[in-house]
Amino acid sequence: MIHYSGTPTLETDRLVLRKLEGSDAQTVFDHWLSDDRVMDNLIKGAHKSVEETIKRVTEIVDQYETEEFCYWGIELKSSGDLIGAIDLFHFDPMTENCEVGYTIGYDWWNKGYGTEALSAVIEFGFRTMNIHKISAAHNTDNPASGKIMSKVGMQKEGTIKHMIRNAKNQYKDCAVYGLLQVDYFNDVK
Template sequence: MQTFPTLSTKRLVLSQPTVADTEDVILQMNSTSEISENTLTLPFPYKKENADFWFQMAEFSFQKNEAFIFGIREKENLKLIGAVGLHLDNSNNKAEVGYWLGKSFWNKGYVSEALQKVLKFGFEELNLNKIYASHFLHNPASGKVLEKCGFVFEAVLQQEILKNGKFYDLFRYCILKSNY
């Protein structure tokens, strides 16, 4: 794929994040420390250099056909409010999906709406066989989002992640193309 795709839902536009989104990304990432606490690698507080690195990583990963990182935007103003990414494992025809959303946009169904569109893209455009996701035990809302989108619980990965000096279990979910 030469050009980064833009996806659209009823309320959202999913498009490639760019340096023009720097202020929005920093604002949303710093809306609560819970975003960092509920994700594997995102820091808090989130700084401009973090955003710069993220934009470069998103562009480089797309160019190398390793990931599609979509900025989540409300259609009405196109401000970036979050992100959803497909991180490809091309040799196994699968991808890991991850997402985050600014706190003032929680509990509005935005992540589910974005995730459903990304699943469609992954299965229908990229012809993936499996899409999987993980969440920490202390973030059950993420599991509810995954279940709402058709994912099934797959396993508990014990002490899978070392974060801030502590080991954490991950709950792993997946959806297969045949069940999509």
């Protein structure tokens, strides 16, 4: 059984994973949601105005009231900069599986922050929430995301052709990764 725990603050060596606040909207817009380099990898595309981001952040903040909602802003301990977001979603109570997704602002790519945040959220999902399996997918033209998944122990399970269609109306093939709770515990012992 999944033990829903909401979005508690999680800490790593360099990061604080915390709930977003309404006052974060401008930073979220500036650091990643308005950046085509980042948002090209996501379905909805870059935001054109901060008003779009204010609406999105408000939707996120409003959902924190439910224990089934797990969405963190990724903040650097050293500077307090909000550099991305990560969430657990699509919880299936029958299989006790879910998915994880993450976004890191371009200025913070290739510094290990995605791996560090994903590792913390996977540990939370397995140890605290009792998730059976956590899955993730990335566009095949974004192999760096697959490297992050591999570094935390996720295994590539295959590729799904034309899994998504992005904001530019382009179909994208996605590589799908997964990690079972039992394998996670066997690896970390």
